[in-house]
Amino acid sequence: MREEEIEKLRGVVRDCVSKHLYSSAIFFADKVAAFTNDPADIYMQAQALFLGRHYRRAYHLLNASQIVLRDLRFRYLAAKCLEELKEWDQCLLMLGDAKVDEHGNVSDTKDSNVMYLDKDGEDREINASLPFSYIFPFKTSLLQYNFCNMLLKRYKAAIKADPLCYEALECLLENHMLSCEEETSLLSSLQFGPEDGWLSSFYSCLIKKYDNEYVVEAKFRELEKESCNSNPSDPSFMRTLKSNTDLLACKAEYYHQCGEHQKCFELTSVLLEKDPFHLKSTLVHLAAAMELGHSNELYLMACNLVKDYPQKALSWFAVGCYYYCIKKYDQSRRYFSKATNLDGAFPPAWIGYGNAYAAQEEGDQAMSAYRTAARLFPGCHLPTLYIGMEYMRTHSFKLAEQFFMQAKIICPSDPLVYNELGVVAYNMKEYSKSVWWFEKTLTHVPSPLSEIWEPTVVNLAHAYRKLKMYQEAISYYDKALALSTKSVSTYAGLAYTYHLQDNFTAAITYYHKALWLKPDDQFCTEMLSLALLDECRCGADPKVEFRSNDVYL
Structure with missing residues (x-):
């Protein structure tokens, strides 16, 4: 630059x-x-x-x-x-x-060498009247206006009038006022100056990052290459945005959305060491610590935030996260509720509030929190997704499917949505449809697969087994074992698939492996006895054919 x-x-x-x-x-x-x-x-x-x-x-x-x-x-x-x-x-x-x-x-008597901030040059001003008049009257009244169309139109008008009006874009994104498609469409409509290519790339990194991994990573690489010669006398001395905190926070957010929680946690740890009070990094760090079960880290973060920002919703949200992590859900709800009272336009607090109720199977209260979040943040698909999960927990599969499809409309690239649609189809015994959804899930997951997607691979194997496509099922069970060797369901499913193919030796081996992980598993115990009996019968008379009915799993 x-x-x-x-x-x-x-x-x-x-x-x-x-x-x-x-x-x-x-x-x-x-x-x-x-x-x-x-x-x-x-x-x-x-x-x-x-x-x-x-x-x-x-x-x-x-x-x-x-x-x-x-x-x-x-x-x-x-x-x-x-x-x-x-x-x-x-x-x-x-x-x-x-x-x-x-x-x-x-x-100061010791040092009178004072440097001045102002430099000679032409100022580049934000479009004076329109963005400012559009933002100022409404910034403090988000809940009062209930994110009505008028408010949405004013923010969009502000950023369209001047792409440098970051304030308007921040309101739209932080409050989830737009769906994935609407965010992309809005950015494509902005008229950037020829010297603002870096800003266009930066804005594209701020929006929801559920696109193809190659697309998202290409955006980061493009922005990291943007450089500035900060010392004109030395052409080789260049500075870039590669280590910029905001950009790295976007990358951490991308890792979190991909399910790469360990990578996310490591990156945010470095970021917070560099800038301990970068609030966006703090929020992503809390989310990653929650997923990884780092209760000590959550405790320390919560204490520091409450000390430094007692009036911010984020601080009490962190306290709620700590209690949620240690499974004290009553206390967790109390602090999530306090966060929503301090800032009703803070999406994580509403979702956490609902999750704390859902963890104790208090479905009505959880649904109420999720519905409030869905109403306040129409561009966030997570509340709708969680409503579908609650319906699925009560075996209301048709209703669950409807909400999952709504979540898919809001965010068509989140693999978790497709996974839940696959689970619903499996429970409704629509196994071909289930296979289609699970395979679509894996196409939206960055490669190589991480352990967090192991249940999806196992679900796909179960669906293939139900369709009697045993070789495909075995292939996916093996892929699941490559991701995690500690899943009883994987070993049991693989053993049962071999059992259905009359490969009793392999079935017995995998039943034993499943029982080694969970010795009191009733299904594996019963099926191991049947497999041993089947092997004995076939060994005694090779002409005898015996196959257990596919009534399990």
Whole structure:
């Protein structure tokens, strides 16, 4: 990226600050600082964070810089952050030898070399009237307007009027106001300037990431290659967005959606070590820790968040996640409810609230929470998906199928939706249809398959067995064993398939392996006895044919 383009982005940041569009200012200031690493740009980013009330993150950014104690502006802004955090001792320590008079003017006898933020150049302003007037009156009234069409149209009009109005895009995405298809369509309709190719790519990484893995990863690679020569005198010295926190948070979110929870957790751990107060990374980190059962990590995260952000829904959501992880669902519900009270437009809290009820099979309350979430966040398919799961738990398969199909319309690329449709079809004894859905699930899963998709492979093998396509069933049971060797269902299904083919020796072997994992399994115990009896009969008289009925599994 050329220096004049960087200067235009600086103008965008200043313009956003002047219009109090602090989320947009933070977004663009972060990118400018990533491209240049200029102290003036780092200070501009810290200012944007401070104005956006991200006091802890602004202080961390200033304190991590190498010139915080040498540059009076850095030190004073860091002290203001500490003042807002009410950490008075640290605030006085940060002021040090700086003297503040009664008018708030700062002087420092040790270092008078003060750098200035403003640079010469033409500012590139956000389209003045339209985006600002469209966003400001409605940002604080999301629930009051119940995400009505008028509000949706105003946000879309704001971002279409000026693609640099990140604030409007953030509202649309964070509050799940658009489906996957609508998000893609909106981005394709934006008119970016010739120098804003990187921004178009960045926006495409922010939307839901259920596309083909090659498409999503290509977007990340394209954006990581975007570079800026931050030192014109040295052509070889280039900076890129490859290590930018926002971009890495998008990548972590992609890993989570793919089911790569360990990779997601490792990446967010690195991100939070670099920037402990990056809230988007924090949310993804909590989700990954939940999936992996890291209760200690959840406890520490919850304590720190409640300390630093007691008025944020995310903090109490983290507490709810900890109690959910240790299976104390009553306490979990209490804190998820507190999170929804603090911020009714926080989707994870509503879903967690419903899940906590569902974990104790309190279906009516769970359904109520999911329906509220589905109403508030029409672009999020998860509430509808969970409603279908609740209907399936009560064996209302037709109703479950209807909700799964609704979820499919909202997000047609999530493999979990297709897996649930396959399970419904299997339970309704539509085995051919079930095979079709399970195979479609696997086509939407990134390769190579991870262990999280092992149940889908086993389900597909079960469906093939029901269709008496035994070789295909055995093939998929073997694939499932390559993903996980600790599943009783896989060994039992494989043993039963061999049993149906009169291969009693192989059947006995796999029944034993299943019983080694679960010695009290009634099905395997009974079928092992039958397999031993069948083998004895066939061994005594080879002309005798005996086959157990396919009435199990």
